[in-house]
Amino acid sequence: MFMHFYQGFWYTTRQLNMILPVQHQFRALDSDIILASTPKSGTIWLKAILFSLLHQSYYYSNITVDHPLLRKNLHELVPFLEFLHMLDMNPDLSAFTSPRLLATHIPFGSLPEFMKDFECKIVYLCRNPKDTYVSLWQFTNNLLPKEIGTTSSLEETFDKFCRGVSMDGPFWDHVLGYYKASLEMPHKVFFLTYEEMKEKPREQLKRLASFLGCPFSEDEEEVDEILRLCSFDNLSKLEVNQNGKLSTGHENKSFFRKGEVGDWVSYLTPDMIERIDRITEEKFHGSDLKL
Numbered sequence: 001m002f003m004h005f006y007q008g009f010w011y012t013t014r015q016l017n018m019i020l021p022v023q024h025q026f027r028a029l030d031s032d033i034i035l036a037s038t039p040k041s042g043t044i045w046l047k048a049i050l051f052s053l054l055h056q057s058y059y060y061s062n063i064t065v066d067h068p069l070l071r072k073n074l075h076e077l078v079p080f081l082e083f084l085h086m087l088d089m090n091p092d093l094s095a096f097t098s099p100r101l102l103a104t105h106i107p108f109g110s111l112p113e114f115m116k117d118f119e120c121k122i123v124y125l126c127r128n129p130k131d132t133y134v135s136l137w138q139f140t141n142n143l144l145p146k147e148i149g150t151t152s153s154l155e156e157t158f159d160k161f162c163r164g165v166s167m168d169g170p171f172w173d174h175v176l177g178y179y180k181a182s183l184e185m186p187h188k189v190f191f192l193t194y195e196e197m198k199e200k201p202r203e204q205l206k207r208l209a210s211f212l213g214c215p216f217s218e219d220e221e222e223v224d225e226i227l228r229l230c231s232f233d234n235l236s237k238l239e240v241n242q243n244g245k246l247s248t249g250h251e252n253k254s255f256f257r258k259g260e261v262g263d264w265v266s267y268l269t270p271d272m273i274e275r276i277d278r279i280t281e282e283k284f285h286g287s288d289l290k291l
Contacts, residue, residue, distance in 0.1 A: 003165060007110045010169050018082035019106055021089045026081060026112050031099040032120035033212060035078065038174050039105055039167050040135035041127035042194040047078040048230040049197075050101055050123065053209055056222055069229060070238060078103050105168045108177035108189075119188070121212065124178040127194035128291050129171055129280055130264035130273065133161050137267075140167075158272055162279055172283035179289050193291065198261050201227050 003010045011019065028034075035050055037043045048069055055068075068077055075083070081104045084091045093100065104111075115122075126132075137157050157166070164170030182191035190211045197204045202223055209215045216222050228234065268276075280291060 007107070008173065009107050009110065010165050010167070012167065014086075015082070015167065018086040019110065021085035022081045022104070022106065023110065023112050025085060025090045026114065028112065028115040028118045028120045029098070029100065030119035032115075032118070033099050033101050034081075034115065034120060034122045035101070035103040035125070036108070036111075036122055036178060037103070037105060037125040038127070038132060038171055040132055040139055041125050042197070043103065043125060044074050045194075045230065045232055045235065046123070046125050046192075046197070047074040047103060048235055049205065049226065050208070050212075051077050052226045052230055053205070053212065053214060054099065054101060056214065056216075056226065067229070069235070074235075077101075080104060082106070107168065107174050108181050121188055121190070122178070122181075123190045123192065123208065123211070124182065125192050125194060125197075126175045126178070126291065128261070128264070129276055130268060131194075131261065132171060133158065133166075133276070134264045134267045136161070136166065154267060158268075158276075162275055170283075172280065175289070175291070176283070176287070179287065195261055195291075 003012055004016050006016055006019075033050065033054070035043065035046060037046070051074070052069065078101050081102050084093070084102075096102075108116075127135075137152070137154060140157070141152060160166060161169065161171065164173070168174055178189060179191055182189040190208065192204060192208070205223055205227065206216060264273075284290070
């Protein structure tokens with residue numbers, strides 16, 4: 001799979017052809033909310049949570065067959081900017097209600113200047129690099145046979161991942177870019193890890209709500225209902241996420257695997273673990289960041 005090195009990060013040809021139009025054509029609004037993440041870090045889960053959070057006042061009392069999460073795939077409800085600009089170089093976003101909730105895997109330094117200069121808010125999600133790698137390897141191997149007729153071994157792709165040669169990699173540089181931005185602009189960039197969300201979902205959901213300006217009332221049932229609706233187990237079993245395909249050709253079910261923390265222990269050897277932990281320590285040295 002041929003990859004391009006652009007503005008400090010690696011992309012497939014298809015990815016690069018999607019990113020360039022975003023950089024040149026996308027115009028942010030002050031009210032926009034952007035979910036940024038590294039690939040395979042739990043993005044689809046947070047898409048569900050953010051969508052439900054922003055629409056809680058209406059949908060809380062209408063969790064029925066009419067709820068969009070039960071009828072539409074999350075990549076339709078919260079589309080990636082890259083995919084929108086792949087389908088149309090200058091897509092019409094006027095149909096999106098305010099605040100527009102959009103997603104991206106683009107590194108912070110490569111975001112359109114409009115997005116960084118305007119008052120729009122960014123929620124960034126990342127995950128332990130070992131789990132991120134395993135999930136990314138599984139995902140790409142499900143896609144590669146259909147696109148180029150081959151698969152990649154765990155060992156081969158692991159070496160590339162550690163050298164930074166992976167989709168939107170180097171992983172560590174991607175994370176650090178948003179982490180530093182969250183320290184410099186805490187009012188604009190909210191930094192969250194998958195592990196934090198799994199360990200203390202209620203606490204993190206309340207923090208997200210406060211950051212986005214839509215705090216919960218004292219009624220804790222709203223928090224519980226969103227967490228129930230958006231649980232990985234519930235989302236993965238919905239018919240809309242088990243069947244069908246996106247316009248990109250990806251099967252809806254391919255975005256759900258296990259959703260577990262620590263699944264890497266079933267795949268990585270002691271040498272692999274030592275190598276990736278060492279790289280993580282070196283890359284994050286001097287920061288308070290722990291993954």
